[in-house]
Amino acid sequence: MTRSIAITVTSGVVLCLDQTTKAWAVASLDDRVIDLVWTLRLRLVHNTGFAFSAGQRLGPVLALVAIVIVGVLWLSRRRVQGQWASIGLGGIIGGALGNLADRVFRGAAWGRGAVVDFIDLQWWPIFNVADACITVGLVIVLVHLYRSERRRTGASREAPG
Template structure:
């Protein structure tokens, strides 16, 4: 029960933070670019595709794929143990839901909306909080699985066969 709650809370926090920052970006960056530090700047763009703006025009398919991915991730939550694994999985689910919300609610028809991106490093594709949460969450889950696997293999080596 606690694992499910941790994953749900992490997902909800990421989803809310993503949508709040996108609302801010839509209001504040419509007609300007904000330079922050080094190459980091905030610049509003719309992405109708997926990673690196590939697949433009496939919005309804991408929305359906995102729904399936969220369902698969939620059903696999039993495999994730510990707070870091739960937070990572929650970050992935929340990020997927954040970008899905853009596709569903920011367009003229279901799945035809564009994802709002605004974090621009100028040497990497422009992204948003949802994208960052998916990436960080994936690293957290993979690290958690790696550590779990190492613990399991160590335990089997120590047990006489």
């Protein structure tokens, strides 16, 4: 599978999974909390800001920033080497698109929508599937870049000078 296809498929899967789980959360968690295990529970919140609810009322700006980030990530896909890095980048793009869709389609005006969050660990800010995929995707890409750099610098040290 080519990089672009892997990134596109992963992004699409993440976007669909994110929007499906958010639709379920909005329909099912409006008036209740579901305790699952230990501190994990499902509780609906609407976030008009970004990470840790910072930046409230910046919805249109955040939407534009998300569009730029998705564009830059898509254009940088040629630099990503390997299946795992492609999947990681697809997770980041799909998650960004999922949260962008909330900002664009869940409000009275463009960019004024709130992101639906519902995964509550009670000791960490409430998040959603898109947030989780962005985080996991970023870790995958960073680990891949770190390992690639170690291989590259290790090989250059071994080369005769």
